[in-house]
Amino acid sequence: xxxxxxxxxxxxxxxxxxxxxxxxxxxxxxxxxxxxxxxxxxxxxxxxxxxxxxxxxxxxxxxxxxxxxxxxxxxxxxxxxxxxxxxxxxxxxxxxxxxxxxxxxxxxxxxxxxxxxxxxxxxxxxxxxxxxxxxxxxxxxxxxxxxxxxxxxxxxxxxxxxxxxxxxxxxxxxxxxxxxxxxxxxxxxxxxxxxxxxxxxxxxxxxxxxxxxxxxxxxxxxxxxxxxxxxxxxxxxxxxxxxxxxxxxxxxxxxxxxxxxxxxxxxxxxxxxxxxxxxxxxxxxxxxxxxxxxxxxxxxxxxxxxxxxxxxxxxxxxxxxxxxxxxxxxxxxxxxxxxxxxxxxxxxxxxxxxxxxxxxxxxxxxxxxxxxxxxxxxxxxxxxxxxxxxxxxxxxxxxx
Amino acid sequence: xxxxxxxxxxxxxxxxxxxxxxxxxxxxxxxxxxxxxxxxxxxxxxxxxxxxxxxxxxxxxxxxxxxxxxxxxxxxxxxxxxxxxxxxxxxxxxxxxxxxxxxxxxxxxxxxxxxxxxxxxxxxxxxxxxxxxxxxxxxxxxxxxxxxxxxxxxxxxxxxxxxxxxxxxxxxxxxxxxxxxxxxxxxxxxxxxxxxxxxxxxxxxxxxxxxxxxxxxxxxxxxxxxxxxxxxxxxxxxxxxxxxxxxxxxxxxxxxxxxxxxxxxxxxxxxxxxxxxxxxxxxxxxxxxxxxxxxxxxxxxxxxxxxxxxxxxxxxxxxxxxxxxxxxxxxxxxxxxxxxxxxxxxxxxxxxxxxxxxxxxxxxxxxxxxxxxxxxxxxxxxxxxxxxxxxxxxxxxxxx
Numbered sequence: 126x127x128x129x130x131x132x133x134x135x136x137x138x139x140x141x142x143x144x145x146x147x148x149x150x151x152x153x154x155x156x157x158x159x160x161x162x163x164x165x166x167x168x169x170x171x172x173x174x175x176x177x178x179x180x181x182x183x184x185x186x187x188x189x190x191x192x193x194x195x196x197x198x199x200x201x202x203x204x205x206x207x208x209x210x211x212x213x214x215x216x217x218x219x220x221x222x223x224x225x226x227x228x229x230x231x232x233x234x235x236x237x238x239x240x241x242x243x244x245x246x247x248x249x250x251x252x253x254x255x256x257x258x259x260x261x262x263x264x265x266x267x268x269x270x271x272x273x274x275x276x277x278x279x280x281x282x283x284x285x286x287x288x289x290x291x292x293x294x295x296x297x298x299x300x301x302x303x304x305x306x307x308x309x310x311x312x313x314x315x316x317x318x319x320x321x322x323x324x325x326x327x328x329x330x331x332x333x334x335x336x337x338x339x340x341x342x343x344x345x346x347x348x349x350x351x352x353x354x355x356x357x358x359x360x361x362x363x364x365x366x367x368x369x370x371x372x373x374x375x376x377x378x379x380x381x382x383x384x385x386x387x388x389x390x391x392x393x394x395x396x397x398x399x400x401x402x403x404x405x406x407x408x409x410x411x412x413x414x415x416x417x418x419x420x421x422x423x424x425x426x427x428x429x430x431x432x433x434x435x436x437x438x439x440x441x442x443x444x445x446x447x448x449x450x451x452x453x454x455x456x457x458x459x460x461x462x463x464x465x466x467x468x469x470x471x472x473x474x475x476x477x478x479x480x481x482x483x484x485x486x487x488x489x490x491x492x493x494x495x496x497x498x499x500x501x502x503x504x505x506x507x508x509x510x511x512x513x514x515x516x517x518x519x520x521x522x523x524x525x
Numbered sequence: 526x527x528x529x530x531x532x533x534x535x536x537x538x539x540x541x542x543x544x545x546x547x548x549x550x551x552x553x554x555x556x557x558x559x560x561x562x563x564x565x566x567x568x569x570x571x572x573x574x575x576x577x578x579x580x581x582x583x584x585x586x587x588x589x590x591x592x593x594x595x596x597x598x599x600x601x602x603x604x605x606x607x608x609x610x611x612x613x614x615x616x617x618x619x620x621x622x623x624x625x626x627x628x629x630x631x632x633x634x635x636x637x638x639x640x641x642x643x644x645x646x647x648x649x650x651x652x653x654x655x656x657x658x659x660x661x662x663x664x665x666x667x668x669x670x671x672x673x674x675x676x677x678x679x680x681x682x683x684x685x686x687x688x689x690x691x692x693x694x695x696x697x698x699x700x701x702x703x704x705x706x707x708x709x710x711x712x713x714x715x716x717x718x719x720x721x722x723x724x725x726x727x728x729x730x731x732x733x734x735x736x737x738x739x740x741x742x743x744x745x746x747x748x749x750x751x752x753x754x755x756x757x758x759x760x761x762x763x764x765x766x767x768x769x770x771x772x773x774x775x776x777x778x779x780x781x782x783x784x785x786x787x788x789x790x791x792x793x794x795x796x797x798x799x800x801x802x803x804x805x806x807x808x809x810x811x812x813x814x815x816x817x818x819x820x821x822x823x824x825x826x827x828x829x830x831x832x833x834x835x836x837x838x839x840x841x842x843x844x845x846x847x848x849x850x851x852x853x854x855x856x857x858x859x860x861x862x863x864x865x866x867x868x869x870x871x872x873x874x875x876x877x878x879x880x881x882x883x884x885x886x887x888x889x890x891x892x893x894x895x896x897x898x899x900x901x902x903x904x905x906x907x908x909x910x911x912x913x914x915x916x917x918x919x920x921x922x923x924x925x
Contacts, residue, residue, distance in 0.1 A: 135757060165726040165745070175760050177726070177745040195743050195852065202757045234639040238725050239632075240656055242639045256640055305712035312705035317759045318730045319719060325638050326565040326577070330718045343595050345565070345577035357535060357602045358784025358863070359717045360575050384758025452595065463758070 134383050136173040138204035140271050144171055144264060145188055151260035152231060158184050159227025160257055161245070164236045166321055166463045167261055169384060174202035179216060181225050189223050191216065217248050231257030235324065266460055266468035267482040272385065273506055276461065276484055278315075279382035280504060280515040283389050286311050286332075286378050287518045291525060296370055296395050300334040300363035301355060307378065308332050317381040323464040331379050334363040337372040340498035343452040347466075349490050350375065350498050371396040373497040375490075384463045387515055388486040390502035393523045398499070405491040406499045406522055408440045412457075412489040413501060413520065420505070420512045422481045426458075426469040433457045433489055445491040458487040461504060483507040484515070534783050536573040538604035540671050544571055544664060545588055551660035552631060558584050559627030560657050561645070564636045566721055566863045567661055569784060574602035579616060581625050589623050591616065617648050631657030635724065666860055666868035667882040672785065673906055676861065676884055678715075679782035680904060680915040683789050686711050686778050687918045691925060696770055696795050700734040700763035701755060707778065708732050717781040723864040731779050734763040737772040740898035743852040747866075749890050750775065750898050771796040773897040775890075784863045787915055788886040790902035793923045798899070805891040806899040806922055808840045812857075812889040813901060813920065821911045822881045826858075826869040833857045833889055845891040858887040861904060883907040884915070 176199040178192035191210040234256035344351035380387035437446035456472025490500025504515035576599040578592035591610040634656035744751035780787035837846035856872025890900025904915035
């Protein structure tokens, strides 16, 4: 890892234009003549810079990025044509000047807030605005070679953190203490700082360290395991609880390198787990092994979910799989990229086939009320013939 | 600090109802009959829990919180009436059942995304929806005694981190290494994990460690200093750059306790700063001293900004104050609370008077291209007679 720290890797020009071409194809299918992108992560994906501005992508023509702040930095990082703008009110004139036309216009309506949307609508009354976010998610779901290289570097941060965890984990320390140490190991090894999650109210810490039945507390997040957090104001992640012997310690850590997120979970124990928990962990490993045996391009994401559920049910573990009681979630995996909740969703209702280049986290987990949670999460790259792991760290329980 | 870690402090019932009363007063002034809150931080502020749901506040009546996830946790944390709901589509029936009526309805249009807004509009076609976010910001800008206690605990985390920094700072280490260590000290001492910032595309790491002219790089954020970050995908904060002798090392750290954010900056140096930088730092301290001498309830926020600018200009430092060239920002301070960009703004155009109970960060900083940045940031609580500091850590340059 360390040889890569500090290398400020820019997204190659060819890569940026290939992404834009893919979006333009989808725009063609939807008869969208012009797309306006303003969300920071989409800006980064389609321009190579996350600087503040308005990226216009016309159908079949070259895009123009009107940059509000910081223009100089945008020109350093983006291969696109960057034009300085003082703000939103200058856009109508700029669009005329640069010949950017369109009646049917795509915007990221899943994330753009209402008041900003109204300002834009007011400036362009002739626009018929449609939501282009599904098309963006589709384009972003298939990763290029460049992206897969970034994701593997992100995975190396996970390998490093999980490899070192056993040296720091001690009975009696608080979840927060271990959280702090592991997070700092990641950062020292080039972690970008935080993780991004698409959508309103979506947020997630880099790491969860949850011991014993702390892992049974769920929260507002759409995740099988949340924990208490250090405060009800955050309401997820590690707490001040002390780590005990013979209880599962579940560590969920998100790598982050050059924007790209990885997301894996391992179970640690000081001493020995109860039989029921050990058996559930072996079932989680079986589910992973089964997925690895058949997942590949063309397999429906929902099929993987259904098969995982079946294996859990055969072992009599259905009630504990991916949550308990009303707090069950209806997925066993999720796409990874610049955001932690990308496509594909390996879950109910996601009837799309896997495509080569998709990257997903697969996380069969079991929650036992009053006891704790066990399970695993590993990241995979889809290819024509199968799936390939992103990280190297082994899947077994780490016993101390 | 450590005695407080792990105490899961809930917002008192009286406090929640007093906040709701204040919002209802503002609703009355705006002739809003019903307010619907869905943003996570506003939910936490007005209900005491951040669980996912729809909080309805009728004018002059008791609020009802329809909780989607996690209901059990919401009932544990919130003193309000919590009603379980399966999702947004159940709302029209629930509103009839609970007698929640209104034609003119307030929503957080500064943050609610368009697609969710359309879903709500579709369910309630009779509603005339107005933006209630300014009123919310006003209510939230004046802190209660309970909140000031939380903010002081948040400030203790800053005191701890700044006090320990000198033991870890070494020539030749990377900004990222020091960032990792200091962040972990904060977390071990009960830091909530991350900081929140209101608005679209707004995000911020807990800490910036910027050395030499790294501090001169600005970015998309509305801040005088941003740094490169570890990647153009994040584009702010610490980088892999090595720390050198005789150069300013500016550390901007945000405390976070029970949701409440504090935000302070100090300058460290190994060796000695150039004269020009030392002089600018003394000017920053003079600006702070001047502000402390006259800021109190009733003083206009913009006056504080203007006086700070004047002092900088008198010292011939106007070109470097709060940014250089086109990258200057037009404020010298900002409100603090559950989000890092609350009211008051101590800047251009913010013509409102300070009120007792407001809390703000005051940050006179000077940026010298090619050299680095110096300055200070300290947090203050406004009272009738003056301002009181939140933290204890002294303001001088820390020389090693």
